[in-house]
Amino acid sequence: MNDIVPFLKQLLDASGLSGNEGPVQAIIAEKWKPLVDELAVSRVGSLHGLRRGTGAEPRRRILLAAHMDAIGLIVSGIVDGFLRFTQIGGVDPRILPGQMVVIGGREQIPGVIVQPPDSLLPPGSADRPVPMEHLLIDTGLEPEEVNRLVRPGDLVSFGQHPIELAGDTLAGHSLDDRASVAAVTACLLELQSRVHAWDVWAVATSQEETSFAGAQTSAFEIHPDLAVAIDVTFAKGPGYNDHGGFGLNKGPTIGFGPNIHPEAFKALKKAADEIEIPYEVEAIPRHSGTDAFAIQVAAEGIPSLLLGIPLRYMHTPVEEVGLKDINRTGRLLAEFISRLQPDFLNEISLEKLP
Amino acid sequence: MKSLIQRLVETTGPSGYENQVRDLVRKEIENDAAEIRVDAMGNLIARKGSPQPGGRRIMLSAHMDEIxxxxxxxxxxxxxxxxxxxxxxxxxxxxxxxxxxxxxxxxxxxxxxxxxxxxxxxxxxxxxxxxxxxxxxxxxxxxxxxxDRPFLDLGNRLVAKAMDDRISVAVLIEVIHQLKSSPNDVYFVFSTQEEVGLRGATTAAYGVDPEIGFAVDVTLSGDTPKGIKMETSLGKGPAVKVRDSSLLADPRVVRWMIGTAEEEHIPYQIEILEAGGTDARAIQLTRMGVPSGCVSIPTRYIHSPSEMVDFRDVENAVRLIVALLSKPVNLE
Amino acid sequence: MSPQDRTPLAESLVGDAQIRLLERLSNAAAVSGDEGEVRRIVLEEIRPLADEIRVDSLGNILAAHHAGRENAPRVMLAAHMDEIGFMIVGDDEDGLYRFDAVGGIDPRILPGKAVLVGESRIPGVIGARPIHMTTTEERRKTIPLDSLRIDLGPGGEGKAKPGDRAVFATTFQRLGSSVFGKALDNRLGVATVIELLRHAPANIELLAAFTVQEEIGARGARVAAYALHPDAAIAVDSTPAYDLPTWDQTENALYNTHLGAGPAIYIADGGTLADSRWVNHLIAAAGERGIPYQIRQPGRGGTDASAIQRQREGVPVISVSVPGRYAHTPGGIARIEDWQNTIALLSAGLEALPAGLFQPAA
Missing domain, CATH: 2.40.30.40 (Peptidase M42, domain 2)
Structure with missing residues (x-):
């Protein structure tokens, strides 16, 4: 069941910072092509795959949204052959020194983020985290070469290659949220041998990390009757053991809260219970911080669900995720989809009016 | 001796670059030493004495380098x-x-x-x-x-940069001049790189392989306004070191020094220093270990460009050391 | 001699074979006290090059290439094999391990890095609290080492044990005219001494010491120098190049060395004042052969030279280093040209060594 791993690794090594998802989008399109009936790219760069259902037309539509964009950095200046940079998406500067990166300008150029010695930093810098404005990227190239190959605005991706860890886990950058793209892909694979009444719109959304632009616009364009956002959530682990957090590789989470449709939630939970997929309910009192937040309020409003894949060290280049959880998420989605009957929306209506 | 002191302190010789001092020392002692050599670290080692039964191989060390x-x-x-x-x-x-x-x-x-x-x-x-x-x-x-600071003669009190430790270099030179004969095999080491970690004395002591060793160096004095609390003062005699941060002087060596000073009616002080270290530490830890101590010249304002000593302490240090070396040594 | 005339000499010393050797050395793990992996590579390389080889009780490799004449000066070249890294000190279960640093590591560079643990190089990561859970105030504080863990994954329970070493999981690569990798401090020095054994001059008895435990106090070099009892010694190491722009664009006066400016000759560091005869001789040799060099800024830090200098009756020492950026981090950068010129300078300096240079003055 772990044949999704090579694909996921391929995703992780592809660049695709928010707003510039092209390279990763191409890899997903290639993988989805045989699994869907139609494939298209939205105006803001989301990838839409349609797998038609068997129900009578007009068929109901479910949207599965997993974002393919990644956090990263962007070159903001060049000084003596060193690159200054700022962030795209939320990056804690404390994880940056010593990090391998790839600068994607006219060529793919490897480099390393360096923390200048305290003596070259403002007084009082010793032993304190160095803010991003003072960090530099060194490409090892001579200054003239750097000036020729790099310019401000070039995007910088993390260079950490995926690492398979013990106990069916994988570490790497951009597992947020390409782990979910893999889960959606696993669902599509599973659906190949199943019958489903509804149309399934698998969407790899763009620009989640910055503005949810992809999810919002795709939801509007596809206009689904039901949507499931799949995103990573916080796993328990070093640095995060106290308050929230879910077991790594112990099952996905099913989100619950104001972004989530409460009746659809029950149906999803029921599916998980019946096929004995372990899960935890993730209570989200406000903004879920996921595509579900944007999708719920697209057009006249869309019943939305959220599946979470627990992940350690979010927004670092060594994010760690459980491979079983990815497969479980895919299987749960496929099960849920194949259970959807044409009148499902009646089942979940919040008030049964006479 | 004041003129010798002046020439020594006015010579430039930071750690690792002691050659001008070394040349000066060599000229001063070449007629009075039985043997002179320079080792790999630049230490100048002069031997004197005619070992007799009961005589010991004794190493004295005064460092030539300055900060x-x-x-x-x-x-x-x-x-x-x-x-x-x-x-x-x-x-x-x-x-x-x-x-x-x-x-x-x-x-x-x-x-x-x-x-x-x-x-x-x-x-x-x-x-x-x-x-x-x-x-x-x-x-x-x-x-x-x-x-860079000229020598200043204030009568009893002498002021200069690099009193640490040229004043002791002057003391050893004067001892070599005055020591007519010794039943001991005495090695006078004018050491290098003391200020950066006793580096010269470490290897010199290995080469000399002494049975007894002592350093001659400066120590702090407790007699300035709101200064450090310390028993030593300028003018009350050379100090016999009991401890500093790097050394517990061998009690037998301390007794030998104190006993000799009392026999010869030479004024002396006891030094309990809560800082610092001298070549004595390096000697003490050489090979299988060497009973070691230190004769100190109380000095004000150490490691400033104007360090002050009392000339009478200097002369008494010479008397004490000559007395120490003139007889067979029986440490007990 | 024009710069064009110089290049061939240096280039002939570092070719693809040398880069490949450096790559193997850089990728190998040898945390201080556990240098076996690098030691085995070195032994394999030098077996055909040295006349005598032994490994002492601390793990130093002591090799000799005999001189082609009698009474040749015995010159020790020391390069430390060890690198900074980590040791597992506690098992928190579930594949999480407490660890401590071996050698000088700035805790600010640890979060978010991949590591390899133990002899079987088990992959692990050092994570960090998700930025979403941190406060602005918190992000202004360094994450202390004792709150970090090495995470082998939930199935990693029992796979590591206290005492296991770990290194950064960095893969060596070429970056244009530079090389990038972990532990270039001091695999550059190790590779340099191997090359000098390959080109050993006949006028000296070359005593190569590949030392252990430099990063925790030059402990290997100490016993190596006592055992070899050389007439003179050179520590061959890699020294930081802090040649980065300053935050306010003022002149950088604390660069230590510059990349591309040639081998760094030491005059003074925290542990050693170099023997001035060595300094003058190497500068003269560089001048004669037109080999670029730089004087490392006097300052703190130290090399095996400090331990070697103090053995027995003292040894005239100097350090010569290949400049390298970002030592003691997951990955450093050095210029191939600097490495070539380091080999060239040492080679020239040894060939031209006057027999009596270090004979004690009478």
Whole structure:
């Protein structure tokens, strides 16, 4: 069941910072092509795959949204052959020194983020985290070469290659949220041998990390009757053991809260219970911080669900995720989809009016 | 002896660059020593005495080197940045003058500080040698300098840079001159690189392989306004070290020194130093271990460009050491 | 001699074979006290090059290449094999391990890095609290080492044990005219001494010491120098190049060395004042052969030279280093040209060594 791993690794090594998802989008399109009936790219760069259902037309539509964009950095200046940079998406500067990166300008150029010695930093810098404005990227190239190959605005991706860890886990950058793209892909694979009444719109959304632009616009364009956002959530682990957090590789989470449709939630939970997929309910009192937040309020409003894949060290280049959880998420989605009957929306209506 | 002291303290010899001092010492003692050699670390080792039954191989060590500075960078406008050689403090640098081995002289000053209450860090200090540009500057990276201050004779009290430890070098030279005969095999070591970690004495002691050793060095004095609390004072005699931060003097050596001073009616003081270290530590830990101690010259303002000693302490140190070496030694 | 005339000499010393050797050395793990992996590579390389080889009780490799004449000066070249890294000190279960640093590591560079643990190089990561859970105030504080863990994954329970070493999981690569990798401090020095054994001059008895435990106090070099009892010694190491722009664009006066400016000759560091005869001799040799060099800024830090200098009756020492950026981090950068010139300078200096240079003055 772990044949999704090579694909996921391929995703992780592809660049695709928010707003510039092209390279990763191409890899997903290639993988989805045989699994869907139609494939298209939205105006803001989301990838839409349609797998038609068997129900009578007009068929109901479910949207599965997993974002393919990644956090990263962007070159903001060049000084003596060193690159200054700022962030795209939320990056804690404390994880940056010593990090391998790839600068994607006219060529793919490897480099390393360096923390200048305290003596070259403002007084009082010793032993304190160095803010991003003072960090530099060194490409090892001579200054003239750097000036020729790099310019401000070039995007910088993390260079950490995926690492398979013990106990069916994988570490790497951009597992947020390409782990979910893999889960959606696993669902599509599973659906190949199943019958489903509804149309399934698998969407790899763009620009989640910055503005949810992809999810919002795709939801509007596809206009689904039901949507499931799949995103990573916080796993328990070093640095995060106290308050929230879910077991790594112990099952996905099913989100619950104001972004989530409460009746659809029950149906999803029921599916998980019946096929004995372990899960935890993730209570989200406000903004879920996921595509579900944007999708719920697209057009006249869309019943939305959220599946979470627990992940350690979010927004670092060594994010760690459980491979079983990815497969479980895919299987749960496929099960849920194949259970959807044409009148499902009646089942979940919040008030049964006479 | 005052003229010898003056010549010694006015010579430039920071750690690792003791050659001018070494040449001066060699000239002073070459007619009075049985044998003189220079080892790989630049220590000058002079032997004297005619070993008799009961005589011991004794090593004395006084270090030739002084603290100083070393150039790390010459900037576009010809200012020289530097770091220290040995225990230099920033607050004694500001306004000081320095002399490079090449003879080039300059002064130390610093960047403007936020507040007059602050002290410069070494990174904020620079040397101005009167140059206007990097090209014009006669100093290059790695050039070494010592502080530059003339000798001052105040009668009993003598003032100079590098009293630490040229005053002891003068004492050993004078001992070599005065020691007519000794039943011991005495090795006078004029050591190098003491200020950066007793490096010269370490290898000299290995080479000499003594049975007893002692250093001759300066120690602090507790007789200045609101100064450190310490029993030693200027003018009350040389100090017999009992401890410092790096050494517990061998009690047998301490008894030998005190006993000799009392027999000879030489004034002495007991030194309990809560800081510092001398060549005695290096000697003590050599090979299988050496009973070691130290005869100290009480000194005010150590590691400043104006260190002060009392000449009577110096003369009494010479008397004490001559007395120590003139008889067979029986440590007990 | 024009710069064009110089290049061939240096280039002939570092070719693809040398880069490949450096790559193997850089990728190998040898945390201080556990240098076996690098030691085995070195032994394999030098077996055909040295006349005598032994490994002492601390793990130093002591090799000799005999001189082609009698009474040749015995010159020791020391390069430390060890690198900074980590040791597992506690098992928190579930594949999480407490660890401590071996050698000088700035805790600010640890979060978010991949590591390899133990002899079987088990992959692990050092994570960090998700930025979403941190406060602005918290992000201004360094994450202390004792709150970090090495995470082998939930199935990693029992796979590591206290005492296991770990290194950064960095893969060596070429970056244009530079090389990038972990532990270039001091695999550059190790590779340099191997090359010098390959080109050993006949006028000296070359005593190569590949030392252990430099990063925790030059402990290997100490016993190596006692055992070899050389007439003179050179520590061959890699020294930091802090040749980065300053935050306010003022002149950088604290660069230590510059990349591309040639081998760094030491005059003074925190542990050693170099023997001035060595300094003058190497500068003269560089001048004669037109080999670029730089004087490392006098300052703190130290090399095996400090331990070697103090053995027995003292040894005239100097350090010569290949400049390298970002030592003691997951990955450093050095210029191939600097490495070539380091080999060239040492080679020239040894060939031209006057027999009596270090004979004690009478």
């Amino acid at each position: 100083g500075i070393i150039a790390t960078h010459v900037d576009a406008n010809g200012f020289v940045r530097f770091t220290t050689v040995g225990g230099v403090r920033p607050n004694t640098c500001l306004g000081s003058r320095v002399r490079f081995l090449s003879g080039v002289q300059g002064l130390i000053n610093g960047e403007k500080l936020d507040s007059n209450d602050k002290v410069h860090s070494f990174e904020q200090l620079f040397i101005d040698v009167g140059a206007a540009s990097r090209a014009d500057c006669p100093v290059k990276i790695g050039d070494v300098a010592a502080f």
